[in-house]
Amino acid sequence: MGWVGRLFDARDTLARMLLLDLSGLGYLVFGAQGHHGPTSTQWVLALVAFAVALLFHRRPLVNLVAQAALLAVAFPLVDDTTINQVGASWALLELTMWAGRPRTIWLAAGLLAAVDLTDSIGDPVRRLLSGVFGLTVEVGVPLLLGLVIRTTRELARQAEERAAAEQRRRESESRAARAGERSAIARELHDVVAHHVASMVLRVGVARHVLPDLDPRVSEVFDDVHGTGTAALNDLRRLVAVLRDPDGVRGDAALTAIEPAALPAALDAAVDRARQAGITVEADVDPGVGSLDAVRGQAVLRLTQEALTNVAKHAGTAARARLAVAVVDGAVHWEVSDDGRGSVPAAVPAGGGHGLTGMRERVEVLGGRLEAGPTGAGWRVRTVLPAGGVAPDGPPDSPARPPEPAAPRPRPAGPHAPEPA
Known part of the structure; x- marks a missing residue:
């Protein structure tokens, strides 16, 4: 709500009342009408109004009733009722901002309007119309300002609750x-x-x-x-x-573990599946993957299926993808990239995982670290599955470079957009 919210914060009620009282005191000393300044009656009514405002700054309804009563007393006794009118208007503003029920606000506004109109009873029509017009300043302005502040504060609270709920939902999904x-x-x-x-x-x-x-x-x-x-x-x-x-098992996730020797054929099947959906896939698979242990072999297959599925969902049928799997000193260097030039998402069945979150979880279990982020116009996902459970310092093609930070991939609107990394 910005400076308005800070100015009208509930904790600063006493400070606002002090400023209001000091302003009223300055008006009495320097700006009151008359050749001889404010009368003693005007001083008494003003000081009582100042004291009531400070005493009941936490009880806006009581303050409004007291200020309205002082205003009703001031009308027949003094000529300049500015202090009491401002006090009553400010009390209505405070009540409008913090009242628990809207009915209380409208009853308070009606009370103040009735008190203000008593000063115009028996007056000529011109003066009566002037008094009615004055209600817009004394009652309408504080009422409108209070409702605006109240609504803005409520909207800010709802926005914070929605943001917190969205954060909890994302954490729960993760x-x-x-x-x-x-x-x-x-x-x-x-x-x-x-x-x-x-x-x-x-x-x-x-x-x-x-x-x-x-x-x-x-x-x-x-x-x-x-x-x-x-x-x-x-x-x-x-x-x-x-x-x-x-x-709860989808598609390929229901498959049992494959024999290591069957991994190259399984990777070829995953590539063919993506090609059937219209994606151009270039595969460079090291024959040495057939000698991997079953756990890492299964991970390579799952990562490949999920990555190619994401290419189909995001890059579309016109995209070109590249799969590279190599075994170097017992460590598996795996990468899938695309040029991002597709336009229409391909109809490829789900890979059985949970997007980048599931891929990262699977890699971390094996001691690796998944890197995902944009590369040129496309997207790249890569990792190294170490032989001894400790990830090397960097990917095979650039071991001296620091890892590229993962960035959220632009997602298409709609219910099928996968979760971000």
């Missing part, structure tokens, strides 16, 4: 996105671990049957390993049941 991505990672981790544990249990069971003449101690070890592996599988199934929510 937490939900991170929780959803962590659940997806947990499901995939279960698939990876369960696959290997089941394979070990199967091999131990085969060994127990094809080697019947083993030493009893070795057989006991085999039995213990087989029982422990079976129990581990059962525990995994029970724990992951809490995380599995088939209704």
Whole structure:
């Protein structure tokens, strides 16, 4: 509300009343009408009005009633009622700004108008009309100003509440996105671990049957390993049941973990899927990705699907995208960029993640850092998935440069706009 809000703040009521009283005192000393200055009656009424304003500065209704009563007394006793009129008008302004119910405001305005009109009873028509016109200054102006300040203050409060609610909504959506991505990672981790544990249990069971003449101690070890592996599988199934929510899994997110050797073919399938939507995709995939562990391989696939989906949503069918995946010293260098020249969003199904928030969560779990931001007219997303869980200092193409800060990508209007980074 700016300076108006600070001037008419509820905490500064006493300061406003002091300034009003000092102004009235200056008027009495320097500006009052008459050859001999204000009369003793005028001084008494003014001082009482000053005291009432200070005493009831926190009770605007009581102050208004008292000021209106003093004004009614001043009309027949003194010729210059300016002090009491200003006091009553200011009391109406304070009441209009801070009254709890609108009905109180209108009753107070009617009371002050009635008191003011009593001075015009029995006067000629010309003077009566002049008195009615004076109501616009004594009653209308403070009433209008108070309503403006009251409305402005209410609008500012509502704007703050909406901003706070929007902030809470964004934080809630971000937490939900991170929780959803962590659940997806947990499901995939279960698939990876369960696959290997089941394979070990199967091999131990085969060994127990094809080697019947083993030493009893070795057989006991085999039995213990087989029982422990079976129990581990059962525990995994029970724990992951809490995380599995088939209704909340979209599209490719429902896929189980892939074999590392199948990763190049899965990446090719993701690229073909984007091309079928009309996007021109240039793919440069290192054959070494087939030797990655299952967790990082799954992450590379999910990141590629989500990034190409975002290209389709934002850059459109006329865009050109480039996928680059390389394995250098065990670390995976991954990047997807586009030229941003599309105009019509492509109809590509969702990639199963939660936009940049989910991608960043998945990368951070593996010790990397996702960088997303504009590059020229387009957009670029890149990261490095370290071999030992520690991210290198920079991306492969510019290790000496500081990381480019992530900037929010312009989003199209409508319900399908993805969340910002």
